[in-house]
Amino acid sequence: GQITLHVQVEGSSTPMEIVLNEEMVVGRRDPSTNEAPEIDLTPYGGYQMGVSRRHAMVRLREKRLEAVDLGSRNGTFINGYQLKPHQPVALQDGDEMRVGKVVMHLRLVKA
Numbered sequence: 739g740q741i742t743l744h745v746q747v748e749g750s751s752t753p754m755e756i757v758l759n760e761e762m763v764v765g766r767r768d769p770s771t772n773e774a775p776e777i778d779l780t781p782y783g784g785y786q787m788g789v790s791r792r793h794a795m796v797r798l799r800e801k802r803l804e805a806v807d808l809g810s811r812n813g814t815f816i817n818g819y820q821l822k823p824h825q826p827v828a829l830q831d832g833d834e835m836r837v838g839k840v841v842m843h844l845r846l847v848k849a
Contacts, residue, residue, distance in 0.1 A: 742846075744846075761797040766789045775792065790838070794808055797826075816829065817834050
């Protein structure tokens with residue numbers, strides 16, 4: 739079955755619902771090309787909150803979810819632990835992910 743990722747951004751009432759695919763970039767819209775990542779934090783003040791355009795990646799590897807920092811300027815944190823750039827870390831249901839100053843709570847919903 740497919741897995742849906744519910745991303746609850748702190749300070750927002752409605753979670754984003756994202757159907758998981760292999761690789762999803764977390765970041766913000768690029769104003770020059772208007773390209774947006776799969777998990778777009780532009781509406782949550784991404785630019786002001788220090789989110790890079792291609793900040794981090796959430797990806798599916800053999801039914802395991804991983805987070806990878808893509809060498810962002812302000813870092814990616816899982817439950818307060820700072821990721822080393824380009825080194826994947828396993829994600830669990832209920833983890834807190836922070837990119838720049840945007841805090842997100844991740845819930846995995848299996849269909």
